[in-house]
Amino acid sequence: MNEQEFLTAYDPRAYPAVAVTVDVVALTVRSDALHLLLVRRGGPPFEGHWALPGGFVRPEEDLATGARRELAEETGLGGERLRRVHLEQLASYGDPDRDPRMRIVSVAYLAFAPDLPDPAAGSDADDAIWLPVTALSSRQLAFDHDRIIDDGLERARSKLEYTPLATRFLDTEFTISELRAVYETVWGHPLHPGNFHRKVLSVPGFVESTGASTERGGTRGGPRAKLYRAGDARLLHPALLRPAREETVR
Amino acid sequence: MNEQEFLTAYDPRAYPAVAVTVDVVALTVRSDALHLLLVRRGGPPFEGHWALPGGFVRPEEDLATGARRELAEETGLGGERLRRVHLEQLASYGDPDRDPRMRIVSVAYLAFAPDLPDPAAGSDADDAIWLPVTALSSRQLAFDHDRIIDDGLERARSKLEYTPLATRFLDTEFTISELRAVYETVWGHPLHPGNFHRKVLSVPGFVESTGASTERGGTRGGPRAKLYRAGDARLLHPALLRPAREETVR
DNA sequence: AAAATAGTGTCTTTTAGACAGTATGAT
């Protein structure tokens, strides 16, 4: 039997079943720290461990719909609030032994959300939390979710460079300082306020003025800031690049 | 039954089976045109149509291994030649009706290969070809493969900007002109030879000199060119950016 | 000889980044 005959004879139903799940790396910025949505597993395997929100894809829904549904279920979000969440496919994970029960291929999605109500405020308290990503290292996560999260965080950092998606972490109207806080939080280092300000305004379509200003200055003083909303650009030209760190290059 | 109970009760084996396949968008540059590997389908659905090489993931292999296996099967490649092919995950496609037979989620991979022998040179002639991507518009491809190819081409164009992967389209030793030809072919427009030359040499770790030169000048004259091999950089800093086209930005 | 190509020099424009400075408003 050569390769060709093998392929022709290959019947997937003759093999042990494969299941497809979606998992969501949902990020938000609250009180100047990047937070990640995690749920506590209610049954084996990894019972009691924290895991990404996710679950089996239903027969009639496409992958992105499944991811948005899982996100809605765990956050209690719906309607316009849910629609404003940015959702993009991250990657798929399918190592044969990543789930001890059976072969499961997971399609991971990445979500950017403005600061949301605590999941605990909903019906089932304590089974879903927004955890600061700095607290992740001390947690034992289920499956290969630590790797998925790493990939998601790196994608998020990179997306802020060449897309205007940082605005998706904010309300529809925001100040340049709030936008800078998103960059500083996701990238994990401070930026020069003056240069950032000028740079954002100089990129065509990144933000547009609402004409309004904040009601009050900052909590520690300062003039009222002008308000902006997201512009119509889908890519930033020129991009806002992170300074190159030697380790990431080689 | 609330959402939580539904999830707990949800058993994937109670639903119609889902199958997982890998499909490969394999690109190569031959005679200054970007080519794509396609195979002719030998059975329904889409019998006789061209499609991406791919197939069901086997139980014991991970996704990347499956993709490399499919590539090897269709190109007849193996050993060192196969190992030099760059392979990365592209995206997954899982619309419920993308395959008329059953629910199939396909994990697509993107491959960059140096100019390879024609698949027809192998055992089964005429069932696999390298097709110039300019000829794609006139073909009716199977499934949603046209969309996968679009995504793959855009990913390839973008990868040349900030990674040194253009070298993967060439042999281990190459000239700056050959490297420029890869960029021009993938991006689809000419570059300034002098500026490109200086730019490539100025990016740390992009290429390193072999000390040698070509045996002869170009076919239409000119001095012998120095030979280079890929350097140790995994990212280009600063990047080689395509000029921003207004359409892609908004 | 003519033409094409490899590689370098130089100048201009754009962008990034450092730093200073002014005006505003909270405490």
Added chain:
DNA sequence: ATCATACTGTCTAAAAGACACTATTTT
């Protein structure tokens, strides 16, 4: 009054891009 903040001005360095030019090799 003090201090943090919102912005703007200015200068320097890095990078991108246009253009010119020399040397080398093929036909």
